[in-house]
Each structure stands twice: as structure tokens, then as C-alpha cells.
Amino acid sequence: MFRNMFRTIRPTFSNVLLRWKSSGTEKKVTMYDPFVTKPKKNKETYLEVIKMFEGNDIRRRGHVEFIYAALARMKEFGVQKDLEVYKALVDVLPKGKFIPTNIFQAEFMHYPKQQQCAVDLLEQMEDNGVMPDYEMEQMLLNIFGRRGIPLRKFWRMMYWMPKFKNLSPWYLPDQLPNDTLELAKLAIQRITSVDPDTQISVWQTEEIEASLDKTWIVSAQSRIQQVLLAEQPPDDPLIVKGPYIVYLKDQVVSYFLLVGKIRPEHNDDKDLDDVSNIEKPPGIPGFIGNTKLPAIKCTVHEQDDGTIVSVCATGTSSRDSLLSWIRLLEKYGNPVLSDIPVIFTLTAPPTDIAMQETQPAVTETDDEQIKRK
Amino acid sequence: MNLARKICTLPFQNVNKNLYRKLRISASHYESSTYSQPQVQEEKFDFEDLKIIERTERRKAQIPPFMKNVFVSVFDRDLLAYPEILNKEESEALDQRIAALDRVFFDPEKTKDDRKAVLKGTKMYAAPVNLTNGGLAMNHTESLRFLDTISSDLQLGQELSDHWVSLNALKLGLPEDSYQKIIDDLTSGEKTIALCIKERVAERVLQADFRTVAEMDGRNVWRISGEKVCTQVSGYFLVLCTTHDTGHLKMFLVHPGAEGISHDDTYVSFQKTPGIPLDIVTEENLAKTLGVSRLHTAALCRASLLQAMQAVADYIRPRIFAGKPLSEISSIRSVIGEALINIYASESAEYFTAGLLDGYMEPDAELEMAMCRNFIAQNGLDTLLKLIAIPNVEMKAESNQLLDNMRSLTLRGETIDSVNMYIALNGIHHAGTRMAEEIKQIRNPLFNPSYILKKILADRHQEKDQPKLTLYLAEHLHPSLRVPSEQLEYCVLRMKFACETLMARHGMEISKAYTELNRLAEAATEILVMTAVLARASRAYCIGLRNAEVEMKLAACFVEKSKERVRKLILEIDDGEYLNLDHFKVQFGRKVLDTKSILVEKPTARVFW
Numbered sequence: 001m002f003r004n005m006f007r008t009i010r011p012t013f014s015n016v017l018l019r020w021k022s023s024g025t026e027k028k029v030t031m032y033d034p035f036v037t038k039p040k041k042n043k044e045t046y047l048e049v050i051k052m053f054e055g056n057d058i059r060r061r062g063h064v065e066f067i068y069a070a071l072a073r074m075k076e077f078g079v080q081k082d083l084e085v086y087k088a089l090v091d092v093l094p095k096g097k098f099i100p101t102n103i104f105q106a107e108f109m110h111y112p113k114q115q116q117c118a119v120d121l122l123e124q125m126e127d128n129g130v131m132p133d134y135e136m137e138q139m140l141l142n143i144f145g146r147r148g149i150p151l152r153k154f155w156r157m158m159y160w161m162p163k164f165k166n167l168s169p170w171y172l173p174d175q176l177p178n179d180t181l182e183l184a185k186l187a188i189q190r191i192t193s194v195d196p197d198t199q200i201s202v203w204q205t206e207e208i209e210a211s212l213d214k215t216w217i218v219s220a221q222s223r224i225q226q227v228l229l230a231e232q233p234p235d236d237p238l239i240v241k242g243p244y245i246v247y248l249k250d251q252v253v254s255y256f257l258l259v260g261k262i263r264p265e266h267n268d269d270k271d272l273d274d275v276s277n278i279e280k281p282p283g284i285p286g287f288i289g290n291t292k293l294p295a296i297k298c299t300v301h302e303q304d305d306g307t308i309v310s311v312c313a314t315g316t317s318s319r320d321s322l323l324s325w326i327r328l329l330e331k332y333g334n335p336v337l338s339d340i341p342v343i344f345t346l347t348a349p350p351t352d353i354a355m356q357e358t359q360p361a362v363t364e365t366d367d368e369q370i371k372r373k
Numbered sequence: 374m375n376l377a378r379k380i381c382t383l384p385f386q387n388v389n390k391n392l393y394r395k396l397r398i399s400a401s402h403y404e405s406s407t408y409s410q411p412q413v414q415e416e417k418f419d420f421e422d423l424k425i426i427e428r429t430e431r432r433k434a435q436i437p438p439f440m441k442n443v444f445v446s447v448f449d450r451d452l453l454a455y456p457e458i459l460n461k462e463e464s465e466a467l468d469q470r471i472a473a474l475d476r477v478f479f480d481p482e483k484t485k486d487d488r489k490a491v492l493k494g495t496k497m498y499a500a501p502v503n504l505t506n507g508g509l510a511m512n513h514t515e516s517l518r519f520l521d522t523i524s525s526d527l528q529l530g531q532e533l534s535d536h537w538v539s540l541n542a543l544k545l546g547l548p549e550d551s552y553q554k555i556i557d558d559l560t561s562g563e564k565t566i567a568l569c570i571k572e573r574v575a576e577r578v579l580q581a582d583f584r585t586v587a588e589m590d591g592r593n594v595w596r597i598s599g600e601k602v603c604t605q606v607s608g609y610f611l612v613l614c615t616t617h618d619t620g621h622l623k624m625f626l627v628h629p630g631a632e633g634i635s636h637d638d639t640y641v642s643f644q645k646t647p648g649i650p651l652d653i654v655t656e657e658n659l660a661k662t663l664g665v666s667r668l669h670t671a672a673l674c675r676a677s678l679l680q681a682m683q684a685v686a687d688y689i690r691p692r693i694f695a696g697k698p699l700s701e702i703s704s705i706r707s708v709i710g711e712a713l714i715n716i717y718a719s720e721s722a723e724y725f726t727a728g729l730l731d732g733y734m735e736p737d738a739e740l741e742m743a744m745c746r747n748f749i750a751q752n753g754l755d756t757l758l759k760l761i762a763i764p765n766v767e768m769k770a771e772s773n774q775l776l777d778n779m780r781s782l783t784l785r786g787e788t789i790d791s792v793n794m795y796i797a798l799n800g801i802h803h804a805g806t807r808m809a810e811e812i813k814q815i816r817n818p819l820f821n822p823s824y825i826l827k828k829i830l831a832d833r834h835q836e837k838d839q840p841k842l843t844l845y846l847a848e849h850l851h852p853s854l855r856v857p858s859e860q861l862e863y864c865v866l867r868m869k870f871a872c873e874t875l876m877a878r879h880g881m882e883i884s885k886a887y888t889e890l891n892r893l894a895e896a897a898t899e900i901l902v903m904t905a906v907l908a909r910a911s912r913a914y915c916i917g918l919r920n921a922e923v924e925m926k927l928a929a930c931f932v933e934k935s936k937e938r939v940r941k942l943i944l945e946i947d948d949g950e951y952l953n954l955d956h957f958k959v960q961f962g963r964k965v966l967d968t969k970s971i972l973v974e975k976p977t978a979r980v981f982w
Contacts (some may be wrong), residue, residue, distance in 0.1 A: 063864040091468060131981045133982040158981070161981075196969050272816075272880035272882060273817065273880050273881075274813060274880075275813075275880060278881065279884050282622070283660035283661075284663050285666055285667055286787045287570055287571075287584065287613060289581070289582020289583055366895075
């Protein structure tokens with residue numbers, strides 16, 4: 001209820017501001033923005049600005065405006081996921097002053113603008129997935145008291161955020177690596193987690209002399225996939241499909257599949273209700289299982305649209321790098337690839353192969369062209 | 374959906390305790406003695422040499438399979454008379470041989486060579502062979518008695534068991550002339566025969582589970598290629614192979630020192646090794662013959678447990694705790710007592726099964742043999758752990774040896790689970806043939822409403838876990854065993870219900886419900902052992918054996934405990950995978966295997982500070 005009430009109040013303040021702005025007076029105040037002037041934009045300088053603001057004026061006039069401005073600049077400084085920074089911002093608010101002292105104050109929004117500011121700050125934390133801690137609670141308590149709206153926001157956050165934090169079955173570190181190779185490894189790990197036996201290997205295309213793109217390849221294949229590949233009919237071509245994308249938090253990695261033919265579906269039309277002849281084992285001690293091979297679809301890699309025999313992500317996602325991938329697969333344990341034709345059906349080639357041909361071999365750092373959003 | 378189960382049953386609680394049951398007149402169901410089968414005399418003569426007469430076999434006419442029928446709650450009450458196979462002369466001859474063996478095997482000063490010598494002297498290496506071929510024509514009951522003694526040297530026991538089983542298989546499988554050619558060499562005792570059946574688990578997805586192949590080469594010689602689990606390094610091998618194309622199984626005899634044999638620690642591999650095929654035996658008969666090794670395993674396991682019990686008893690006797698002999702501590706006594714119960718139960722079941730094999734024409738007792746093996750393998754290991762906990766660390770080397778022996782015996786040739794699966798699938802197969810029509814109706818309730826209504830009424834006692842005891846087993850046992858016999862009766866009557874539940878729930882997919890089949894197999898195993906124990910105790914008491922009253926108490930104790938186990942197992946089957954927690958355990962296991970982690974965080978881990 002309070003929140004709704006609060007929301008209705010908020011535009012009123014902005015209206016007032018607008019009216020003040022458009023009142024047509026000649027004198028206009030130019031805001032001095034300390035964040036713009038900082039040459040280096042990182043956590044230290046950000047905290048420095050906050051310290052400066054705190055030291056400037058003992059009354060800390062304009063602290064709400066300052067906090068809003070600071071919140072807006074967070075991405076620029078790359079600190080939007082840092083709890084310490086949020087705490088420093090909350091610390092800007094004066095302690096004790098905003099705590100209601102009677103029931104009327106408590107009921108009718110004591111210092112609404114300040115409370116809204118703190119709520120917005122918490123909201124931004126939530127949007128960025130930053131989990132507050134008990135020290136933050138203590139700070140908010142000291143500023144707004146037990147009945148403050150920010151506290152309620154805080155408690156709600158502390159109820160839900162821990163529940164959502166580890167809900168994904170694929171664990172990722174809090175801080176994703178900056179290196180695209182590491183990201184690609186994480187992505188491929190996630191995709192291939194269906195088969196715990198999968199081996200992930202990182203190869204350099206330099207190993208293949210004919211390669212034009214000099215980059216890395218993260219390739220994954222399990223032993224079962226190796227066998228499935230070895231058993232592919234030699235006349236039917238394999239297909240390289242992709243690029244598909246996978247999200248790791250806010251990062252995107254594109255990957256490719258090597259797809260083969262599927263074995264026939266297990267077709268069982270026996271009557272499940274007729275138990276008159278249940279299969280029984282032969283009974284020779286020590287003899288279990290079958291003497292015949294399973295000739296039907298039975299692994300997780302055999303999907304409806306094909307048998308996935310390997311997965312990869314490359315540094316450039318170019319056709320040439322994928323060609324190198326096939327050659328490397330052939331080199332490392334899949335000799336059958338030298339006989340089977342491979343078709344590339346890339347829906348939209350991310351980089352033009354003709355361009356690559358005219359350019360000299362690129363260095364490792366330039367290779368970080370995995371699609372990012 | 375099993376609709377008959379879903380609809381609430383009517384609580385006629387007092388109707389089923391009818392007057393007739395209370396005033397049960399013990400002879401009212403007694404079907405006089407006419408039902409006892411006439412004995413079939415079978416005498417074999419070797420007409421080429423009339424001086425040697427083959428051993429006479431006194432077998433009764435064929436009976437329907439005992440334990441398979443228990444799966445549909447049909448109980449052959451005649452079998453409550455414990456089998457007596459040996460007559461006076463045979464028994465005396467047996468005792469003499471045993472005494473000769475005992476003198477060497479229980480003398481700690483004798484060496485392995487001495488023991489081998491006495492085995493040769495008592496014709497043990499030729500025991501299952503006909504008298505005409507210089508053997509003893511030993512039957513299964515005798516083989517168990519011999520093994521009881523011989524198994525004090527476990528390695529010899531295992532070797533001999535394999536040897537005996539193989540000899541029987543050869544007798545069935547080889548044509549008469551080639552059998553006669555090699556039999557003398559086989560029975561001399563210089564070279565024993567080892568069974569090579571088990572293989573490594575497949576490591577590739579497109580690999581068959583069973584891979585040893587025999588192929589005919591250009592000169593009509595079978596060549597074997599493959600790898601087998603086998604610890605014996607010299608002597609003959611009896612190798613199970615699949616022949617190409619058909620996938621049929623065939624046994625091959627491989628001579629010692631044949632080309633292409635190489636040994637690893639636990640594996641023997643064959644490379645184009647020539648072998649003699651056992652052509653004239655069917656797969657089914659082969660399974661029956663080889664199945665006897667399960668019975669031998671049971672005997673070896675039991676002997677191993679007995680050894681452990683004696684070793685621990687020797688340890689306890691001279692020791693003192695708090696001024697009193699250690700043997701006065703009741704917890705120690707109860708562990709020893711439990712070991713005795715298990716040994717007694719297992720021994721009863723083994724000889725009971727041997728009696729089934731020896732006493733009837735064309736016996737179908739593979740299931741019983743498998744049950745004997747599993748009963749003692751499972752209980753023996755549990756009891757052994759308790760036993761060797763008594764001396765703590767003081768008998769470290771001996772305890773390790775005992776444990777290792779027992780472990781290798783429980784894994785001899787196969788695992789407990791695979792044997793359980795064999796038991797359950799055979800039982801359920803048998804039940805399926807009998808109950809197919811019924812199950813079809815239960816699984817299609819809306820097509821058979823009247824049947825379902827009848828079923829609701831008919832199953833009301835079973836639903837309440839109080840089946841009507843209609844088998845009257847007490848009439849075939851000593852009167853003082855009436856309570857235990859009723860407990861056995863309860864267990865038997867619950868079996869059909871359990872099978873019905875399982876088949877109604879899974880239909881043909883029952884062969885994949887491994888956890889539930891395991892329970893069914895364990896319950897059936899307990900029933901066989903209960904039957905054997907009751908029959909043995911009753912016999913002992915009736916004929917006045919020494920310490921028969923102890924046997925009665927042992928039997929009563931065992932049955933009391935066993936009945937609870939069966940009750941629990943069958944209730945768990947009835948409950949289904951959610952109530953008996955199978956579903957969840959399976960899920961946890963799957964996740965651990967899939968994620969390669971233990972799933973749970975450490976208790977000190979935090980999400981926020």
C-alpha cells in the first residue's frame with residue numbers, strides 16, 4: 001500500500017521540478033558533475049568522488065541528487081555489480097535524521113524523497129544481481145529506522161534473492177572471465193553437460209598448415225560421440241550446423257555442431273498388458289547382457305534431427321576456422337573424417353571468408369570476435 | 374492404473390475370523406498318505422562290463438517347480454518333509470570318506486600338497502563321474518558334505534567346485550567317444566578345469582555385453598578369441614562363447630597349454646585358441662548344470678562364515694572384561710548367536726535344495742540354487758562384519774583374510790544383484806504365464822468392470838495385509854511349530870499379491886523395474902530359507918536328533934525375524950516407488966553420476982553475509 005502511495009507521490013516532485021525549470025528565469029544553474037571530470041573511470045575514482053562529496057559540505061546538501069547521479073554513472077565506471085560501492089552510496093545519507101519519532105511520521109512517509117532514493121538504489125542492486133548483506137541492513141536501519149520503506153524493500157530482497165541466486169543448474173562464477181576463450185570453455189561445458197563423459201579440448205588452428213584463420217578452437221566430444229562418429233555411414237555427408245548462441249549471464253557465445261545421421265528409432269509395438277511371456281535371463285552363472293549389438297537409437301546424442309557427434313566454438317566463428325576444426329577432429333581420434341564428406345550449412349556466416357583470405361594472419365588478441373551483446 | 378486397489382475395500386473385519394478357523398481341527402485338511410508319490414526305481418547297468426554296476430538312483434516322480442510356484446502362492450506341502458536322500462550304505466561310505474578328508478584338512482600341520490594328495494586318494498577329482506569311469510557318481514547332497522570339509526581350504530574348495538560342475542557339463546556336452554577319451558586325464562587330479570564365463574563390462578556403446586567369439590577355421594577347428602575373468606592359470610578351461618551370426622551360446626573345452634592363451638592378474642585372454650565344442654547340450658541344460666556352482670558358492674560362503682565364527686570364539690574365550698569373562702557380555706553372545714542362525718538357515722536351505730535336485734526326476738531347482746547363494750552371500754557378509762568387529766584391531770591380518778575371502782565369495786562368478794535379477798525375472802516369468810489373463814483385466818479396468826468389482830472383494834484381506842491363511846502348513850510340521858508355520862504361510866500367500874501388484878503396475882516393462890524386482894527376489898529367497906529351516910527343525914525334533922530343541926528355537930527365531938523382513942519388502946512393493954523412496958534415491962544417484970559432483974554444498978557455505 002505504502003509503495004503504491006509512494007509511487008503516486010513521486011511524479012508530483014518531478015512536476016514541481018519541471019515547473020521550476022520552465023519558470024523562465026534567466027539564471028540557470030549549471031551542475032558541476034564531478035564524475036565527468038575523472039580521467040580514469042574505475043572503482044577507486046568512483047569512491048573518491050563519493051568521499052569528496054562527503055567532505056565538501058558538512059550538511060551534505062543535495063545528497064539525493066548526488067546519489068541519483070552516482071547511480072546513473074555506475075555502468076560507466078564498471079562498478080554496477082560491486083556491493084561495496086552501493087554501501088558507500090548509502091553511507092552518504094545522514095544517520096538518525098530520517099528515523100520517524102512518532103506514529104504519524106511512521107505512517108505518512110517521513111522524508112519521502114530520501115526513502116524513494118534509497119529504494120531506487122536497492123532496486124538497481126537487485127537489477128544487477130547484487131546481494132546486500134547484514135551490514136547494509138544495519139546502515140539502512142540507522143538511516144530510516146525499522147519502519148522505513150527501504151528496510152521493507154531490503155527484507156523482501158533478502159527473501160527472494162538468495163532463492164534465485166543458485167537456481168540455475170549450470171553454475172557460473174560471480175565474475176565472468178573477460179577472456180573469450182575462457183567464456184567459450186564455460187559455454188561448451190554447459191552445452192555438453194548432458195554427457196558427463198565429455199572431453200573438452202582447446203586447439204590452435206596453427207596446427208593445421210593450410211588454415212588461414214589463426215585462432216583457437218574449443219571442441220568437445222565424448223567417447224560415445226567418437227564411437228557414434230566412427231559408425232557413421234561413409235557415403236552420407238556430415239553437416240556443420242550453426243552458429244547457435246548460448247547465453248552466459250549477459251554474455252553470448254556462438255557455437256557450432258557437427259551432425260550426422262541417426263540410427264532407427266526403437267520401435268516397440270508389443271502389448272504392454274500381455275505379461276504371458278516376460279523375458280527371462282538364460283541363467284548361466286556369470287553370463288549377463290546380450291551377445292548382439294544394440295542397433296537402435298539409445299544415447300542422448302541422437303536427437304530427432306540428427307546425431308550430434310561434436311560441438312565447438314572458435315575464436316572467429318569463420319568458415320575457415322570450422323574447416324580447421326574438422327581437420328583437428330580428424331587428427332585427434334576421429335580418422336573416419338578423412339573419408340566422410342562434410343557440408344557447411346551456416347545460416348549466416350558471421351565473417352566473410354573472402355575478406356580473411358586477403359588479410360595476414362591475425363594475432364591472438366584480435367581473435368576475440370566471439371559475438372557479444 | 375490398478376483400479377481395484379484404488380477403491381476402498383469393505384471392512385468386514387470380523388467375518389474373516391470365522392469360527393471354523395478358530396476351532397481348526399488339525400486333521401481336517403490332511404489328505405491321507407495316498408498323495409505321497411511312488412518311488413521310481415532307476416537302475417543303470419553297463420552291459421559291457423557287468424562286474425561294475427552303476428549306482429542306483431531312487432528318484433520320485435517329477436514335481437512342479439517349487440519356488441517358481443511360490444511366486445503364485447502355490448506351496449507344495451510335501452516338501453515340508455525334509456528330504457532324506459542317502460540310504461544307510463551310502464551314508465556310511467560318505468562318512469568314511471569325510472573322516473579321511475577331515476583328518477588332513479583340519480590338521481594345521483598338513484601342507485597343501487598333503488591336502489591335494491588326500492583329495493586324489495578319496496577320488497574327489499573324479500567324484501561326479503560314473504562308477505564305470507572310476508568316479509563316485511556323487512550326487513548333490515554328497516557334494517555339499519564334501520565341500521563342507523574341503524572348504525576349510527577355500528582355494529581348493531573353489532577349484533574343486535568348478536571342476537565338478539565342469540565335469541558334469543562335459544558329460545552332457547561331449548559325444549560319448551570323445552568324453553571317454555579325455556575323462557581319465559580330467560579325473561586324475563593333476564589338472565583341474567576352470568570355468569571361464571564372466572567378462573569385462575563393455576566400455577564402448579557399440580560393444581556387445583558378451584564378446585568372446587568362437588569361429589570355425591578352414592580345417593574345421595573352432596578357434597576362440599576373447600577375454601574372460603578367471604584366476605586359474607594352468608589346467609583345462611571351459612569357456613563360454615558366442616558363435617557367429619546366430620548369437621547362440623556354446624561351451625568349449627580348452628586343453629592346458631593350448632596356443633594363444635595369456636594371463637593377466639584376473640583375466641585370461643584367448644587368441645585364436647583351439648577348443649572342443651560341447652555340442653550336444655542345449656543352452657537350457659547347460660544353465661542347469663552350471664547353476665550348481667551357485668549351490669557350491671553358498672556352501673563355501675557358509676563355511677567361510679563358520680570359520681570366522683570359530684576364530685572369533687577362540688579369541689573371546691580366554692579374554693576378560695571388567696573382571697568377567699568377555700564371553701559373558703550379552704551383545705557379543707547375540708552376535709555369535711546371529712551368526713549361528715544364519716549358518717543354520719543357510720545349511721538347511723542348501724541341503725533342502727540338494728534334496729530337490731537329487732530326489733526327483735528332472736528337477737527344476739535353478740531358482741532355489743540361486744536363492745541359496747544369495748541368502749548366505751548377503752547375510753554372511755553382514756554377519757561377518759559384526760563378528761570381526763569383536764576382536765577390534767587385534768586380529769588384523771586374520772580379519773582381513775576372512776573379510777577378503779567372504780567378499781571374493783559373494784562376488785564369485787557374478788554379483789548379488791545379477792543373481793537377484795535372475796531369481797525375480799524367472800519367478801515373475803512363471804507368474805506371468807499363470808496370471809496373464811488376470812493382469813490384462815486389471816490393467817484395463819473399464820473394459821472389465823465386473824472383474825474389478827470381484828477383485829475388490831477378493832483382495833480385501835490382502836489390502837489390509839491380513840491374507841486368509843488357507844495353506845494349512847502347520848499340519849505338515851511338528852505341532853509346536855504352528856506359529857512359525859503360520860508366519861511362513863502368511864509370507865507365501867503375500868507373494869502372489871506382490872507379483873500381481875508389480876505386473877499390474879509395470880506390465881511388460883516389469884523387467885526394467887530393477888529395484889522392485891530386487892525386493893521380490895529377496896522376499897522369495899527368505900521364503901525358501903524359512904521353508905527349509907522349518908522342515909529341518911521339525912524333522913530333527915520328530916526323529917529325536919541331539920540338540921533338536923535348539924534347532925526348534927533356531928527355526929522359530931529365524932522365521933520370526935524373516936517374516937518381518939518379507940512383510941516389509943512386500944509392503945514396500947505395494948507402496949510403490951514414491952513411498953518406498955526408490956524414486957528419490959534413483960534421482961539422487963542419477964544426478965551425482967551426471968554432474969560428477971556430490972550435489973550438496975558444505976555446511977559452512979553461505980549465500981550472503
